[in-house]
Amino acid sequence: MSLAERACVSGVGETAYVRGSPKSAFELQIEAALAAIADAGLRPRDIDGVIPIGIVSGIAEDFIDNFAIPDLHFSAVIPHGGASPVMALQAAASVVASGICRHVLIAFGRNVSAAANKAGARIHAMPQFHYVTEFEHPLGNSAPAQIYAPMARRHMELYGTRVEHFGAVAVACREHAMLNERAIMKKPITLEDHRNSRLIADPFRLLDCSLESDGGAAVVVSAAAAGHDAPRPRVLISGVATGHPDSPASITQRPDMTSLGLAKAAPRAFRMAGVTPADIEVAEIYDCFTYAVIRQLEDMGFCAKGEGGPFVADGRLRLGGALPTNTHGGLLSQAHVWGLNHVVELVRQLRGEAGRAQVAGARLGLVTGYGDLGDGAIAIMRRG
């Protein structure tokens, strides 16, 4: 039995995205959760499944306590970093399709303003980074920018991918952020600004790197047949899949370091949805680094391996281009909440609620997640 269109996203919510929030990660998570539940036309106690994202904010018990949930039927923790929100859509769709739950909450909050929470510090407390922590951190390979950079360098050397290809991703995201009142980055950038931004970990420059920001985001996944009076248009989960690269915990040891878990997941998701990349009208692609967008476009089959650089040139990812991507500004220019903001944006696009960044008439889109060192997830969604 296929999972296709057995579940829908019934509610989405976000906090303001800022740097230096006075609120704790849990407060931000709860604020976003309440917004998503209200958006779904539900009361907090109607939630009967919860998937808290990450390990720095609330756990299932906190939601039972604060929402007075009388009978929680399901909870799970998905420990795959930025792939977790889209992986959680798969888990949530599975439990509502099978009748275990009616309404599953997926919620995340983060406050990275404390020094201990900065990239390069926090990952070394996470078990999935144990190889990096033991064998690479002592050499100075400490943070995602450094750890991922050899993937991008190899892609450049093998396929001729260029700095301006990375720049095209950064510029498209920034243009979209300029249209979004919930985006942190408000200053326009050009390809020259990108090229002239300082090197962080060659080939990554400052404008290749996603933001560090505080905030929360949440979605509610309901059974497509739940039958409650949802106030918003339904957005159906048509195809969803997750995948892991070989040697998931070490990029150094990965047989092909230019391939991600998404390469395994994407064909399954497209098959489930019964569509092809050519049918996709809007894409929200996990953009921890500009290169990650190029790599994932190849892994999903939008272009052949090695052709992702030229594919993103000439404005293809911009509004009005052939594949408007990261219409909210992405992790690069809106905010970094592990890509749950990408799920929120895709739902808004498919409802027709994306404001100045609306892709006219969009009915079919996709969102990806990319976590830790290459775990991947994809959800293809359709206006119901």
Added chain:
Amino acid sequence: MTDTPARPEPPPSALSAAYWEGLRRGELLLQVCANCGVPRHYPRLLCCECYHDGVHWCAASGRGRVHSWTVAHYAYHPAFAAELPYTLVTVDLEEGPRALGRWYGGALAIGLPVRVRIVQREAGPELCFEVADAAAS
């Protein structure tokens, strides 16, 4: 004496104790499956070819070729701030597995032949690679 903070040290692990002992002696050791002979790195419990958990620790030849690299221009740990910019190189070892090391040489290219060099530092042994030809002369 400067007040540069110490480099991060690898957390102790029973699985890899022999690897670190080898590096301190100046040898790059790899796990080799005691049952089927397949080498593996980084150290892990099982051979993924035959699922045997016995290993021999064998010295790598030290020869390899460059797979990729990055040059760090920003220090995410204060110990490395004074070393910027510094280069990290990923190497395909002759035996099959890869290794990550520091690179103090010149221009890099995929496939460049390199050889291992182990430098003993205060925080522990540092795995480095250098151009194979230069080391042979």
